[in-house]
Amino acid sequence: MADTGCMSRLTKEQMRSIEEKLAAFIQSEPQIASCFDSAPVDIFKIASNLGFGVFPADLPEHWEGFISITRRHSPGGKTIVFDSKLADDAAHVRFIVAHELGHYISARMSDRPTDNMQYISKRNMHRKERVRPQNEQEVDYLAAAMLMPKKRFEAEYRERRERGASLQSIILELAELFAVEDIAVIDRLDELELISAGD
Numbered sequence: 001m002a003d004t005g006c007m008s009r010l011t012k013e014q015m016r017s018i019e020e021k022l023a024a025f026i027q028s029e030p031q032i033a034s035c036f037d038s039a040p041v042d043i044f045k046i047a048s049n050l051g052f053g054v055f056p057a058d059l060p061e062h063w064e065g066f067i068s069i070t071r072r073h074s075p076g077g078k079t080i081v082f083d084s085k086l087a088d089d090a091a092h093v094r095f096i097v098a099h100e101l102g103h104y105i106s107a108r109m110s111d112r113p114t115d116n117m118q119y120i121s122k123r124n125m126h127r128k129e130r131v132r133p134q135n136e137q138e139v140d141y142l143a144a145a146m147l148m149p150k151k152r153f154e155a156e157y158r159e160r161r162e163r164g165a166s167l168q169s170i171i172l173e174l175a176e177l178f179a180v181e182d183i184a185v186i187d188r189l190d191e192l193e194l195i196s197a198g199d
Contacts, residue, residue: 010137015191018141019150021109036149039156040179043098043147047080050104054097056084067100078104091181098143105146106139141191148178148188157194167195 010018026033031049035042047054052067059065065082080100082093156177160170174185189195 010141010191014138015141018138019145022105022142022145025105025109036146036152039152039177040094041147041149043094043101046146047097047101050078050101052078052080052101052104054080054082056087057081058085059083065096065100067103069104091175091179091184094147094179095143095181095184098146099139102139102142102146106135106142144180144184144188144191147180147184148174150192153178153188154192154194157189 026036029050032046035046035049044054059081063083064086065080068079068081070077080097082096082100086092086096153174156174157170160173165173171182171185171189174180175182178185186195
């Protein structure tokens with residue numbers, strides 16, 4: 001593949017593996033399984049059912065959110081914080097919470113310790129880097145897979161395609177249905193190979 005200077009992407013195998021591990025994780029955590037039964041997925045209930053407190057806070061410039069697991073914070077020591085300046089952008093906040101929760105789930109899926117972990121998400125954190133770190137790509141994919149579960153997302157897309165809706169209207173409808181940003185829908189459509197560059 002030619003070097004285009006763009007960020008690298010996860011392989012199909014890596015994406016498949018994340019989807020499989022997420023499905024196994026959901027199955028192993030019955031208290032969150034029902035959260036995936038309807039759209040939009042209640043990411044705040046998932047966080048709560050996994051023992052996390054989710055709070056807005058006035059964060060430093062360029063910070064979007066963070067996850068912290070220590071005994072000093074909320075009961076159980078699990079906290080997800082998002083920048084209160086973003087509170088009016090519900091879709092963005094949902095993705096931040098899913099992304100932060102993704103760090104925890106990713107660690108659990110990989111049998112890494114989760115008793116003392118912290119991650120900070122910053123705006124445009126990796127824009128200057130030619131290649132976005134692998135773990136951040138995986139966590140972004142995991143967040144999208146949680147917010148737009150594969151089977152439901154594909155079914156909703158195909159139903160709209162069969163009724164003859166334009167791609168633009170499908171993107172807008174799916175963004176509203178799953179309570180995510182338009183670009184998240186476009187990325188998910190591309191990752192699941194439901195659209196191609198020519199669409």
